[in-house]
Amino acid sequence: MLNKINFACLILTISILIAGCGVQQEQAEEDISLNLLETNWETILKEAKDQTVNFHMWGGDDRYNRYIDEFIAPRLKEETGVTLNRVAITDTKDVINKLQNEKSVNKKDGTVDIIWINGENFKLAKDNGLLWGSFASQLPNVRQYVDINAPDIQYDFGEHTEGMEVPWGKAQFVFIYDEAKITQPPKSIKELGEWIKQNPGKFTYPAPPDFTGSAFIRQALYETTGGYEQYLNAANEEELDFIPLWDYLNEIEPNLWRGGETYPESLAKLDQLYSNGEVWMTMAYDPGKASSQIEKGVFPETTRTFVLEGGTLSNTHYLSIPFNAEHQAGAMVAINYLLSPEAQFAKMDPVHWGEGMSLDPSKLSNEDREQLHLLDLGKATLPADELAKYKVPEIPANYVKWLEEGWFEHVAKR
CATH class of the missing domain: 3.40.190.10 (Periplasmic binding protein-like II)
Known part of the structure; x- marks a missing residue:
């Protein structure tokens, strides 16, 4: 009888230890997630290497799709080791609904790492706790090239961004x-x-x-x-x-x-x-x-x-990271590259996209400003100063x- 009792106690002890390890692992994963919002960029780069990032974006324009698949993805992979997987969607609200469902069942390993978002969808995501956190200031290219205090960047359709999304472009x-x-x-x-x-x-x-x-x-x-x-x-x-x-x-x-x-x-x-x-x-x-x-x-x-x-x-449109993104480090690295002068200038080219950049021209280097001035925006594109005037x-x-x-x-x- 004593042996049976000892055996039962042993089983119970092992079960408690396993459960405790599970809690510790879960806590460790949460700590890693939170630390990414506070740690240095070199650590984030190491964490991101070899991650595959799922980028959910509207897929209704071939130019936008080719820009991501043929220009961004290969360069991002070569420079950082991060693989960018574009996931075409027809309506951002579908992704918001997906995230709401995952939130309701406490799903922590989500399949959406980056979402192209703004306006009503951002407000809905923010109000319902569907976004990861205030990550914008962690990105070197945001700190170096973006005027984060500009009203058209700080506010998204009247909603304060609070660093939960990063400006990707202006339209x-x-x-x-x-x-x-x-x-x-x-x-x-x-x-x-x-x-x-x-x-x-x-x-x-x-x-x-x-x-x-x-x-x-x-x-x-x-x-x-x-x-x-x-x-x-x-x-x-x-x-x-x-x-x-x-x-x-x-x-x-x-x-x-x-x-x-x-x-x-x-x-x-x-x-x-x-x-x-x-x-x-x-x-x-x-x-x-x-x-x-x-x-x-x-x-x-x-x-x-x-x-x-x-x-x-x-308006300005943005990139954000959902609350349960599985590859948060990779998402940060990918978004940071999308805000580099190289990526933003290519995006301004009508061959790729042809829209206004989210970077502040006054923050660019002299060399980058010269390259910006030489961009051919196309015969049907109004001059930037005329667009700004109206x-x-x-x-x-x-x-x-x-x-x-x-x-x-x-x-x-x-």
């Missing part, structure tokens, strides 16, 4: 047109409405919640309701008067493509209509897109861009949902 809304068919593009939303009436069937916009279609509605909101300043602070939906916007969109609807009976379901569909000559304008939240599409032979050589003199939307900020993220739901209720169903 501005532009209209794209064929100067062989339009000699004098409109200068305001009001003039655009008049142009649509004079040229029935030659204009439309993607149906929200398509990102660009939603941006067009926000663009029209500012001018039809008295400017952007009133929207800089979050408000209750009941306090807002969107009626002038709905009136404007309903007024132009009968003269849209196909009489406004249907809208392109995506920007890609609208671009196709433009390429085929069915409509004479398209649009983009990307000042360099037209030049890139000309270069690829998709858009006519006579394609150009214009902005509205009352101001056009601009730049206006985005509204807080909570407005986006209200506007998209309101468009469906007051325009699409009408």
Whole structure:
């Protein structure tokens, strides 16, 4: 009997030790994760080597995909030993939903290491504890090249980033047109409405919640309701008067493509209509897109861009690391490289992407500034100073949902 008791005690002791080791291992893993936010960069580089980082990003543009696969990934691997695996997604909200589900079941070994994010999705992720932590200041290229106190970087659609995301690029809304068919593009939303009436069937916009279609509605909101300043602070939906916007969109609807009976379901569909000559304008939240599409032979050589003199939307988009990313060190190293002058200059090239960089030009070396000056941004890309002249900020993220739901209720169903 004594031997049986001793044996049982031995089994119990072993079980307790195993359980204790499990707790210690789990605690050690948490300590490593937390220490990455405090340790030196050399340690992070060592931890990151040989890691494979899953980068979840919108995959709807071949340029963006090639930029990551053919330019970034090979150089990142060669310089740091980190493998970057691009995971194409159609909607960032799908990733947010995935992270919420993983959070609810306490899943700690997530498959999302980096997420391309901004605006409403960032606020949702931040509010629900889906992001890892304040890692931005740990990245050497952020400290050296980014003006982290600039309002358009510090705030994402009105939400303070708190270092939980790193600015990857800057975008501005532009209209794209064929100067062989339009000699004098409109200068305001009001003039655009008049142009649509004079040229029935030659204009439309993607149906929200398509990102660009939603941006067009926000663009029209500012001018039809008295400017952007009133929207800089979050408000209750009941306090807002969107009626002038709905009136404007309903007024132009009968003269849209196909009489406004249907809208392109995506920007890609609208671009196709433009390429085929069915409509004479398209649009983009990307000042360099037209030049890139000309270069690829998709858009006519006579394609150009214009902005509205009352101001056009601009924003910064970001990269973040989820709370349960399995390869946090590798994610930090990959993001740091994506903010290097080499990577950012290549991204500005219309062949790769053609958008504004997130780096502060005044923080660049003389050599880098000279290289920046020599970049050929393409024949259809407006000069940076002209774009900056008409730049206006985005509204807080909570407005986006209200506007998209309101468009469906007051325009699409009408």
